Amino acid sequence: MVEINTIKNKLKREELYQKQKSAKAKHKRDRRTALQKEESSNPEKKEKRLAENVPNTLENTREFDETIVEEDEEVAADEATDEFAEYFQNGLAPKILITTSKGPSASVYEFATELVDIFPNTHFVKRKAQFEMRHIIEFSKNRDFTDIMVINEDRKEPNALTLIHLPNGPTAHFKLSSIALSKDIEGHGRTSSHKPELILNNFNTRLGHTIGRMFTSLFPHVPEFQGRQVATLHNQRDFIFFRRHRYMFKNSKRVNLQELGPRFTLKLKWLQKGTFDRKGEHEWMFKPEMETSRRKFFL
């Protein structure tokens, strides 16, 4: 083997390099076709290879977290009587109030309209400047609302979502990003008023459980399956991705998905015990110093 970069003639060098490159590619191609041939006759081998060859990702090399909940009586007992017990144990149907920060701009209204569309039994109320959050919480409690969503904006774009569970909290505050409204999604479907199904993914830790329960309690207990609408909250690396689809049965085996929109991403910033209070006690709060590793996740 000649050291290509020691050859002084540029033409010769290029020629050799190309030769070497194509030989390498051919070798790879040959290896792969041979493997393919072998595996087509022996599908078990392929399965074995795929099972063994798992690439390392941030998720599967996640740092050990003792708070991940697995079959735990104590946690189950805790959750059986927590703030969401009214929804989970007693079957209280959710009733949601959506409002904005003071003096909202058009984009916030647009986003609020989408949120109203997502959650059944939702009421949008225009925010009036004379009412503080504590007043709104009090009013909503009197009107039997179970949750309040407040959309906050910055530079005329929605940038945060605060979820308040009523009557006894908790309050979660999320950073809101990557918003794509339905109309911006190419080939999106039109929504129907059916109660959607809900998919929650990867809310594994104790904190994640609380957040997951919080989201669950925003949706009605029994979905209307004829609507074939699914709302997904997928947690990956502490980012919660919201997507909404309609599934369509192509034939008895295949299913197509049609995206309905909107899309947005949430990231938990803090969780407060009790209803929103600026001076309230935080059960969990994100701080930059907590990011000690890229493989550490909290939800």
Next chain:
Amino acid sequence: MSSQRFYTGDEQGLIKAVTITELPPVKVKRRKRNAEPVEPPAKPVPTVETWGVPDREKAIQLMCWDHDKKHLVVARKNGVIQLVDPKDGAPVTEFKQTLAKVDKVDTIFVGLFANSESIITCTNTGTLTVQSIQDRSKSSTLSVGKDICRMRVHPREHHVVATAGKEQELTIWDLGVLLKGPETPKKGKGKSKKESKAPVEEKNGAPYKSKEILANGQIFKAKNVKNDHLDLRVPVWNTDLQFLNQFDITRIAVGTRHHQIRVYDTKGARRPAVDAEVGTMPVVALANGKDASEVVFSDTVTNVYSVDTLTGAILGQYKGFTGVATAMATFTPFEDSTTTHLVTVAMDRCLRVHEMDKTRRLLHKVYLKQRMTAVVVGEFAPYEAPEDEDETGLSARKTSGGSDDENDDDLWESMGKLEDKKLKKRKISKE
């Protein structure tokens, strides 16, 4: 292996006994000095024992030791005060108080203390109850004003009670005077000498010049700080307080909802001697530092800071909290060492132990599955070194005398030993 025990209380009414076992740090240091390659000691696995059945109505609000650390005293949400055996968590005795809702607000316990004879409790409605442990029927109730946020009893002078709250200035009460009348309270055996001290001090003329007459039983009542630069009254909302000194009652630190740490010197003025703004969020809990010159406080945005009580400056922050630290306690882990440790329980369901030196290092973190509300420092089982009998003997003796109510002899004895040790060291160095 030496081990340290903690007892925690949580919102589900469970008591958890956490035992943290570790190699004594002294030993490790010595090895390092000899420059032998030492592997880092294996991370100790804390053991957790859980007592009780989950029930939110029995949520634990406060916990403390009784007189000689025989029983844990637990105050629960449903008004039950239990004496619990620290070995197996079995309730020994129970006292029931009715906590009625006032103006849609739950009545909660804000102070709990027990000595050999009685349990002293206080609720946020200002009902101070002195319940005799031996005689169930013997209890007296006093009112110390409404919206009380914290009541604490001086660790040595058990008749000195301090209260503070929302629009309630720091007030120090003398239970001896308060309870005078039908019954004469008699606290701990060897206490009679000290007990007489404080009233004398009071009789010697109020140390402050104000003409305001103290109500019956009050030793001291603080005065609000001066108006601000707009000549507006500064609102009062004290959230927690701590007696700074074990031996006298005059220095008290107070944390407020308006993020101030105030240190009162009752010998001096009625206004605080130190009034410092710390951070921007309300103070949740306050704990003593390693000595009277330091207090540790936690705020609602999960910070825990150490504050100098002489200047009011923040000395440093304890890191690692993801939830509000709801209860804190300081303790000396190895009785013959000079280090102090800070144990905290937080809303993020963890118990943490920090070192209270300049590094403020996180030593242990134990996940306890519940939102914790109370913590009590339990027994320390010393490291049993077979080859070094002297040291174990010393530490064992000190453990036995480590309780709040050790008598003076014990204290002097232990101090004498410390000197001996220093001398020894010096001798060695000279050699």
